[in-house]
Amino acid sequence: MNADASTKRPGGRSTRVRDAVHSAAIALVSERGADQVTLPAVAQRAGVNSSTLYRRWGTVAALLADIARHRGDAGAPPLVGNLRADLENQAVWTLAELSRPGGIAFFRAEVAPDIDERHDGLRECLRRVSERFRPVLDTARERGDAPPSLQQVLDRIIAPLYFRVVFSIPGTDEAYVRELVAGFIDGAPREP
Amino acid sequence: MNADASTKRPGGRSTRVRDAVHSAAIALVSERGADQVTLPAVAQRAGVNSSTLYRRWGTVAALLADIARHRGDAGAPPLVGNLRADLENQAVWTLAELSRPGGIAFFRAEVAPDIDERHDGLRECLRRVSERFRPVLDTARERGDAPPSLQQVLDRIIAPLYFRVVFSIPGTDEAYVRELVAGFIDGAPREP
Known part of the structure; x- marks a missing residue:
């Protein structure tokens, strides 16, 4: 679950997807507040298929936690x-x-x-x-x-x-x- | 939503239900941990219809928050x-x-x-x-x-x-x- 993309090659597709999804989620949280953010909305903003988000993060909470970890x-x-x-x-x-x-x-x-x-x-x-x-x-x-x-x-x-x-x-x-x-x-x- | 039973007559039916549900939830949290507790399990332990719990509290998180408030x-x-x-x-x-x-x-x-x-x-x-x-x-x-x-x-x-x-x-x-x-x-x- 929640494969940690940070272990993959920087600049690879997995990293690009993660960066796009993280940026989209951060923007949506700023605009709407965390409790109004859904995975499909993040997917749309990031230009990524929402099934990718469900497979990789599962829930908004897990995605936000992943962002917190990666913000470092x-x-x-x-x-x-x-x-x-x-x-x-x-x-x-x-x-x-x-x-x-x-x-x-x-x-x-x-x-x-x-x-x-x-x-x-x-x-x-x-x-x-x-x-x-x-x-x-x-x-x-x-x-x-x-x-x-x-x-x-x-x-x-x-x-x-x-x-x-x-x-x-x-x-x-x-x-x-x-x-x-x-x-x-x-x-x-x-x-x- | 989540009518606050504390405002009702002590000893009334609403208060008895609340006390039974709170006690059942506290017991189940102790036994299983909060993340393993479901409203139907609480309802069964309390001897209360689970539809009552869904109507009155909605979610386990709301029930636990209600318990925290009432513990006082x-x-x-x-x-x-x-x-x-x-x-x-x-x-x-x-x-x-x-x-x-x-x-x-x-x-x-x-x-x-x-x-x-x-x-x-x-x-x-x-x-x-x-x-x-x-x-x-x-x-x-x-x-x-x-x-x-x-x-x-x-x-x-x-x-x-x-x-x-x-x-x-x-x-x-x-x-x-x-x-x-x-x-x-x-x-x-x-x-x-």
Whole structure:
């Protein structure tokens, strides 16, 4: 099921079909919202036979999850060699990815309970998010800094970002992300 | 759609049917996992005609979301009048609720992209979780303490709990919750 086209030769027909289908799905999700997208509509937009989509992805949710996996981290900001700046940059970029049209829909599709491979989807999603922050911590350690653990970054940066985007909490913007990172890096003990 | 039986007379037939269906669904989710539960199976277990379930809930996801709403906070620990203890108690109880069989499945059903009223579900879910912690902060304020804001509690306690349970991150247990609350209350600035 859901043969992973990324393992095939880049530029091959399978890859071209996947790219066309992904682009069409992303465009339709932006225009209509994820819950109004159907496989035949994606097929039509992509100029691909809808039977191909049913065979290769099966459901819209599986297609969205596949897109989330393939989006990968192209466009992620490069490291600048400063813990605070690098955490901020990765976190701001993560928020932008989640906030773009359909961004959270792709995440929700990936963790949805009705996708067969959902545990794989969850693991893959967590792995991808974690890998985004791991180099920040690794390079800080190589510089001789004592960076936080990846678990702490998950708890203090990534979890609140995802939680706030899933629940559409107002004020979840770049300024909020910078405050989140500042609170994490600087500590600031609470009043007793 | 999905008439809310909680507005009807307690003890009436509608309430009895709802309670029987909820109990049957909770039992089946525990036994089989949420993705193996069907409305006819729930109907059979509950001794209710399956057409009733299709009419009243429509889908398993809508039924699970309804259960999540109705579970409410029965059994939540009483306040003891100490900020740290009250945050710990509510957080430990929230983790226990999420961790019991099907607990996270109910949450995922509530936020799933394929439920029509999903935005209501999200708002209701966030409201319910927030209301669990609001009295802790209100009573601390009444005692003359300077408690954190509800937003801070969302970022520092609730978001990491949900994130870790959704992603099945190992070590998400009562000891972890106590550390989370301690880090939040005591601050502990990070090494530069």
